[in-house]
Amino acid sequence: MSMDENSFPALTDGESTAYRGPQPNPPSDVSDPTIRGQAWDIIESVLDDATPQSEWAREQLRSRMESHPGNPERALLEHLMATRSITDEQSDDSEPNLPSPDLPTPDEDYGNTVLFTRRSRRRIEAILGDRMLLTAFQPIHELAGRNVVGVEALTRFVSDDGASADHWFNEAAAVGLGTDLEFAALQAALVAAEQLPPHVYVALNLSPATCLDPRLRAFVEQSQLAVDRIVVELTERLAEYEYDPVVEALAPLRSRGLRVAVDGAGAGFGSMSQVTHLSPDIIKLDRSLIAGIDHAAGQKTLGAAMVEFARQVGADLVAEGIETQAELTAVMDLGMAYGQGYLLGRPSVQPLDWAAWRTSAHREASTSGSTGPAN
Template sequence: MSMDETSFPALTDGESTVHRGPQSNPPSDVNDPTIRGQAWDIIESVLDDATPQSEWAREQLRTRMESHPGNPERALLEHLMATRSFTDGQSDDSEPNLPSPDLPLPDEDYGNTVLFTRRSRRRIEAILGDRMLLTAFQPIHELSSRNVVGVEALTRFVSDDGASADHWFNEAAAVGLGSDLEFAALQAALIAAEQLPAHVYVALNLSPATCLDPRLRAFVEHSQLAVDRIVIELTERLAEDEYEPVVAALAPLRLRGLRVAVDGAGAGFGSMSQVTHLSPDIIKLDRSLIAGIDHAAGQRTLGAAMVEFARQVGADLVAEGIETQAELTSVMDLGMGFGQGYLLGRPSVQPLDWTAWRTSADHEASTSGSNGSAT
């Protein structure tokens, strides 16, 4: 759901295009045009906001950019970390009591959401109001039978700037609307999932904050989808003190059949810490472990260890990002039971593609039934 690495400009696949003003063009030797392009897009939105309320934010951002010429990502990051939500508790028309741009901000915890521009908030509110988002489903296969047993829901935004889903979710979080946008994407995914084959589960990407939101239980319980077909896939690493509240919040739904997946396992200690604390039903191996596993002895050793670990804890193991036949052969040789990736199936917003998954499964079932009756 949010939170995928591809862009969806104007309902078509392709490379994202970021519109920038004449004074904010990035240097020609950009190493990562997608990330840097998104940084420039947000910077431009701040600098273009000519309202008096945003003057302080503009001055602060210009100072950061002068400190880090040619590095908009660093300038934007420092700006977000150093900007407080001065408008909290005020109406949209009230004048915030902003400090002088020359005065340093006090050293305090800025873990709360950051409201650094009214324009960003208006952009997200427009998305929420008009429901300008779609759901793409990427199939998850049982590797031995090649049947589609599940899908991951990925959000596609209907916009003319080509911004990726990650960009929209990050901007929503920055203006305090992260959970609202996740719930809008969740609702769209649950409605779209009604057209999926009945045997397919749906993995929904949610942040820990949204898992703690009391609205989640109502969304799940009022969905037309059976609870045991819903998988909550955590998209962020949890701090040590966040595990217990998240486990407690999800416990009532898990008792009714909802499953939990941990994404990015095998990518570091943090991912394994989530596995041990959350006791997930599904462990998804990070693409960094799968890419080139056919010729990397260290990755194969770690992959084999993860297969045994999943067996010991009773979790299904999904290899993410399978893109070559050699990778597919290797993960199957290691005993990994499930997989997803471009080799197996790309994300699709087309219900006709989803119907094909039903047809494939029905064909496999009828074939198995015929073989059984023949014996």
């Protein structure tokens, strides 16, 4: 039975790391004495979020507070500005965004800082309360059989500023709501996936913090999807010290059929031994390896090695980011059985598009000149 989309299971553990230092009197240039209290409330909500996913935000905020002792307003403002800077650097250039509203500068009134932060929280809380997000699915093809066998779930936010998903998730983490927003996106994806054909699996990008959160099991168990149709994608953001806890946390669900995919192999992960440690069911090759693989000898050699590696560990191999006919031909000639990318199908919020994607896959594979995996 699906979970009520207006509620979240409560966290059952997690130690507070809130800043407990002295709270000095408001500075003389702040006309409203409640501004400082509001700033402290926001700061404590960020530091109270004890999930590993938000550790960068906590460390960043602590650093700003050390730089501005007794001045939480300035520390909070610089924290938000740094967060937006990080988000801008991480934005994916493949999908254009409209500019987001500018942050206040350090020279502006402290009251504007708190107002901006409160507005950020209200924006995230509105997303959580009204579920103003959509799930787009991008097809994953079995290249030889010319069928769509799975999809990757991608979050799209309903907003008037065109901000990317990275902006939203980073902004949520900066104000202490990162984990809640990720669970809202997860729930939206699971509900949308109920409309998929029953043979199609759903790949969900989850952070280590979400994998370790006890709410994950409840979300999966209360979903209408069979567990064996759910694939958890782990990315290069997985730190080495998180491998054992994540493997242990996912073990009960994996015993019931849930699968694990390693995303970004060939780029984000430092070694194949780390990939092996996760015992993945699926290995997804990074776009940086696939781009130009048709004419780059080094990439072909690495691609062939990854095909053999996947065979040795018993994992399916998916070539991500196939954008040209030449790349499709090359990956099929190397024996890669599965593919994903704009050439085969762009992300869509319309489930009816999957029929067209199957037609496209048949056409592209038929004209590639390859007979499929060379195993």
